[in-house]
Amino acid sequence: MKHVSRTSFFLILAAILLLAGCSTATPAPASAPAPETPAASEAKPSTDSQNKEIVLATTTSTQDSGLLDAILPAFESKTGIKVKVVAVGTGQAIKLGEDGNADVLLVHSRPAEDQFVEQGFGVDAYDVMYNQFYIVGPESDPAGVKNAKTAEEALQKIAEKQATFISRGDDSGTDKKEKSIWKNAGITPSGSWYLSSGQGMGDTLQMADEKNAYTLTDEATFLSRKLGLAVLMQGDKALLNPYGIIKVKSTGKPELADELISFFVGEEGQKMIGEFGKDKYGKGLFVPDAKKR
Amino acid sequence: MGLPTEVLEVIWLSLQVTTTAVFIGALIGIPAGALLGLYSFPGRRLAVTIVYTLMGLPPVLIGVIVYLLLSKYGPLGSLELLFTPEAMVIAQVVLVSPILAGLTLSAVQAKERTYSETAKSLGATPSQLVWTIVKESRKGIWAGVAAAYGRAISEVGAVMLVGGNIEHHTRVMTTAIILETRMGHYETGLYLGLVLLLISFVFNSFLMMGVLEQINAKRRKM
Amino acid sequence: MPQLHLKHLHVAIEKKSILTIEQMSLACGKIYGIVGPSGSGKSTLLRVVNLLQKPLTGTMNYWGEEVDLASLSHAKALAIQRQMAFVAQQPVMFHTSVFDNVAMGLRYRKLDRKTIRERVSEALQLVDLADRIHQQAATLSGGEAQRVALARAIVLNPRLLLLDEPTASLDPANVSIFEQVIKGIHQQRGTTIMIVTHNLPQAKRLADHCLFVHKGRIVESADTSTFFDQPQSQELADFISGRMIY
Numbered sequence: 001m002k003h004v005s006r007t008s009f010f011l012i013l014a015a016i017l018l019l020a021g022c023s024t025a026t027p028a029p030a031s032a033p034a035p036e037t038p039a040a041s042e043a044k045p046s047t048d049s050q051n052k053e054i055v056l057a058t059t060t061s062t063q064d065s066g067l068l069d070a071i072l073p074a075f076e077s078k079t080g081i082k083v084k085v086v087a088v089g090t091g092q093a094i095k096l097g098e099d100g101n102a103d104v105l106l107v108h109s110r111p112a113e114d115q116f117v118e119q120g121f122g123v124d125a126y127d128v129m130y131n132q133f134y135i136v137g138p139e140s141d142p143a144g145v146k147n148a149k150t151a152e153e154a155l156q157k158i159a160e161k162q163a164t165f166i167s168r169g170d171d172s173g174t175d176k177k178e179k180s181i182w183k184n185a186g187i188t189p190s191g192s193w194y195l196s197s198g199q200g201m202g203d204t205l206q207m208a209d210e211k212n213a214y215t216l217t218d219e220a221t222f223l224s225r226k227l228g229l230a231v232l233m234q235g236d237k238a239l240l241n242p243y244g245i246i247k248v249k250s251t252g253k254p255e256l257a258d259e260l261i262s263f264f265v266g267e268e269g270q271k272m273i274g275e276f277g278k279d280k281y282g283k284g285l286f287v288p289d290a291k292k293r
Numbered sequence: 294m295g296l297p298t299e300v301l302e303v304i305w306l307s308l309q310v311t312t313t314a315v316f317i318g319a320l321i322g323i324p325a326g327a328l329l330g331l332y333s334f335p336g337r338r339l340a341v342t343i344v345y346t347l348m349g350l351p352p353v354l355i356g357v358i359v360y361l362l363l364s365k366y367g368p369l370g371s372l373e374l375l376f377t378p379e380a381m382v383i384a385q386v387v388l389v390s391p392i393l394a395g396l397t398l399s400a401v402q403a404k405e406r407t408y409s410e411t412a413k414s415l416g417a418t419p420s421q422l423v424w425t426i427v428k429e430s431r432k433g434i435w436a437g438v439a440a441a442y443g444r445a446i447s448e449v450g451a452v453m454l455v456g457g458n459i460e461h462h463t464r465v466m467t468t469a470i471i472l473e474t475r476m477g478h479y480e481t482g483l484y485l486g487l488v489l490l491l492i493s494f495v496f497n498s499f500l501m502m503g504v505l506e507q508i509n510a511k512r513r514k515m
Numbered sequence: 516m517p518q519l520h521l522k523h524l525h526v527a528i529e530k531k532s533i534l535t536i537e538q539m540s541l542a543c544g545k546i547y548g549i550v551g552p553s554g555s556g557k558s559t560l561l562r563v564v565n566l567l568q569k570p571l572t573g574t575m576n577y578w579g580e581e582v583d584l585a586s587l588s589h590a591k592a593l594a595i596q597r598q599m600a601f602v603a604q605q606p607v608m609f610h611t612s613v614f615d616n617v618a619m620g621l622r623y624r625k626l627d628r629k630t631i632r633e634r635v636s637e638a639l640q641l642v643d644l645a646d647r648i649h650q651q652a653a654t655l656s657g658g659e660a661q662r663v664a665l666a667r668a669i670v671l672n673p674r675l676l677l678l679d680e681p682t683a684s685l686d687p688a689n690v691s692i693f694e695q696v697i698k699g700i701h702q703q704r705g706t707t708i709m710i711v712t713h714n715l716p717q718a719k720r721l722a723d724h725c726l727f728v729h730k731g732r733i734v735e736s737a738d739t740s741t742f743f744d745q746p747q748s749q750e751l752a753d754f755i756s757g758r759m760i761y
Contacts, residue, residue: 088475095477169460171476196460198472199453207457210365210375407607414565414601415620415667418593425619429609 053082054256057094057102059173060200061131062243063087065220065285071272075263081256089200091171097121103251104260108173108243117293122246124258125293126265129273129286130242133177134222135233136205137163137214145214145232152185154233159185162193164213168204169196173241178216181238205229220285223277243286244293265290304488307465310378311446314385315393318441321386322393323434327427329394330401331409332419344398347391352384356451359384363455376457381465384451389441396440400433401426439500443493517576518543518707519564519675524573524584526559534559534570534731541675544705546697548722548739550712552759556731557711561677564709565601566592578674597624599675600668604683606660608652613644616652617667624671638670639663642696658689665693669700676700678710682717694721715755719743727751 062068063085072083086096090109096102098121105122107113116122135145135154143161148154158165167189168175182189195213197204201221208215209227218241222231233239245264247257263269270288277285329341361367363375363383374380404426412425427434449467456463458472466489473482517540524536534556541547549557562568563584564575573584577595600620609616617635626634639645642662647655652663661681668676678697682690698721700706712718718725718739725742727735727750735742735751746752753759 089477091476091478092474093477095479098477170472195462198458198460198464198468203457207376207459408609410567411603411607411609412619412623414567414596416593416597416623416671418623419589421623425609428611 052080052256053084054104054253054260055084055086055096055102056104056106056260057086057088057092057096058106059090059093059108060087060202061108061174061218061221062106064200064202065218065224065277067220067273067276067286070276071269074268074272075260079259079263081259083260089170089172090176097246097248100248100250103248103253103257105246105248106243106264107246108241109176110242110244112173112176113244113246116246121249123249124247124261126245126261127289127291127293128243128245128264129270129288129290130240131286132219132234133174133239133241134217134219134231135214135239136208136217136222136229137232138212139228139230140212141230141232143214148233151181151233151236151238155181155185155187155189158214159187159189162191164193164195164211165189166195166197166204166208166211166213166215168201168215169198170200172200174201174216174218177239177241181216184238220277223281223285242289265292300485300488302461303464303466303469303485304492306378306463307446307467307489308492310381310452310465311385311442314382314445315389315438315442317382317386318389318393319438322390322395322437322441323397323427325390326394326397327401327423330398331405331423331426341398344391344394348395350388350391351450352388352448353450353454355384355387356454359387359451360454375455376459376463378456378463380455381452381463384455385445385448388448388451389445392441392444393437396437397427397430397434400430400437403433404430435500439497442496446492447489517541518578520576521564522574522576524563524570526556526563526568526570526573532731534563534728536560536573536733539726539733539736541707541709543707544701545723546701546708546710546721548710548712548718548725549728550715550718550725550754551728551734552754553713555728557728558679560728561601561679561709561711564675565599565677566596567601597671598673599677600671600673601677602661602664602668602679602681604680606657606664608655608660608663610653611651612648613639613650613652613655613663614648616663617670620667620671634670635666638666641669641699642666643692658685661685661689662692662696665696669696669706672704674707676706676708678708678712680711680713682712682714690717697721715743727754729754 058068064087068085072085076082086093086102088096090107090112093102093105093107094112094116097105097116105116106128113125117125135151137143137145143158143163145154145157148157167178197207199207201217202225204215205217205222205225205227207213209229214232222229245261247254247261251257270290273286273288274284277283326344329337329344359380360375362369363372363380364370365375374383408426408429409422412422417425447467449471452463452465453468453471456465456468458464458468466485470482470485473479473485519541521536521539524534524539525532526534549560551557559568563570563573566584566587570584575582575584578598580595582591582595609619614635617638618631621631621634636645636648639648642665644659644662644666647659652660655663665681682693685693694717697708697710701708710718710721722739724736724738726733727742727748729750734748735746737747743755746755750759
């Protein structure tokens, strides 16, 4: 092991030497956003407000489930504001906000959202809706997750049996939720049965199906895929998944951002969110519960 | 991520997968390209067109096809190869074989006109003729190997699909870069990208050195 | 008994007639000079004899073996090809050492390493390039490369040596070495040689017998002194005197 880390040290050294040339040229996007952003926002507004475009950074789940496709056209036709959706992991979505590359965030990781607001990157945070997480797995349920009473107990059973579990491992909201349940269950999952896919929910579900494995999934993505996996655990309080919408403080178009947020938390938007998926799955995929934080 | 051993593991897997794939691809592509370049037979022009078309095959499409073949519900599902390094090797072999065949084809064709008559009049059998021209075209063929290697190691769509980007198992440099970027770790992504660039540079330098070495070694004997 | 006999030879490329020879015989152990203006079909004749170009019709009797040139099997062609050697106007050097270039034909014939080494160094001595044996062939001068090409041909001990304007692009010093080697080989081994040239003094110096090829036909064939001193046809007379414009 020692040798390995030594070699790697040299490798990194080599890379850093290479990096040294670039890093001075690239403005470090992570650090010091506050002093930079006002200048950036001043440069933009005139052209942007004419274009009436806004960037919404959100998680893959809202796009993959079809929710945004279902409700955004109504907003766009009503206000004439074009919403450009960047669907990424929660980690990247928040990063996009920090770097001033998005105007509004629609994400689902409460601790990360709170931190984002506390650090002064975001304002006007609202709860928008929540959906459920499921623990899904093969119909045969080798670990006996069906008999568990709580999500923690379910994961404990999986760990005991060393049944294959696929984690997204991409720092997304779903990934963070999964990690927090493991933590509450007092388990640090590791070993060949615990795989980290590093991919989105859809791909991870596909992989779980291929490998007869368990995984934690949001309801919307799961229902939108036709797979051989069964829902083995649902309804536990730990499996609720609240979404928040936050205005990026450094946005150059605060008015447009406000319009989008009020649409999501307003009566019309909330109704559409509640209706979404009823025709297709027999029940709504998201439960609207707008309130100011 | 961030731990050097993990980075090293990802780099090592990238090298293993791509080297294996290029090696297998060379065993398929170089002879195929040489035959297409030096022999005429019915359907040759069609075959050449197909090879050149396949050279431009989008990696993601290769990924989808290999995925469907290896999927649990696919025709080769029983082999249980999906989401393994072997699956990534298969996808990359499909990616690099046409490249190697096509570049070998044009390399030998460039030499064919001048050298094949000389070899023939020296009494070469058809197989000796092919071997002589292939040796004579080695520079062009090496360039093809370098191009194939660079294409394979920097490819992301197909390996993501069929490998699955599983940590400690099928995560390679390109899929790691995607993941780091999605998590907002742009610096780590950039850092991995630079390592990838460094590997490409070192690999191409070795190839160039190998070609030069061949010439110099013989000169020194004088 | 002639050692090389061509009959009813007709070569055409895309319906354009290139070369027509009703009959041609070469005796063993002589040097034949083939002269004529550019584009007359001299080189084509050599390529056909070397089996590099297929005629429309024609038979060849090669040291007693009769073959139909228009439909020749690979194996038979190879067997005959391996009893002759060819030197083209521009030397084609493979990108490897001088030794490997000269050894190539012997390796094709699967001779053992020791024999190959001996014969290659002998051949290189003949062309006075023994000291270049390990040099890269690509780094040779034009004249040296042509001499290596000659060594590569004579190392095969061919019955018939075909030379296609071999000294056309050489300087006088190299021309002289080249001609001496050819004479030496001919005297030592009794090799039959066909040399295409438009250098008439060279034909005079080397050849026992000359053929005049003009517009795809052999117009005249005679031993060298008769050929130059008493040309029978007007064309040859014009050609020798330099009056023929081509």
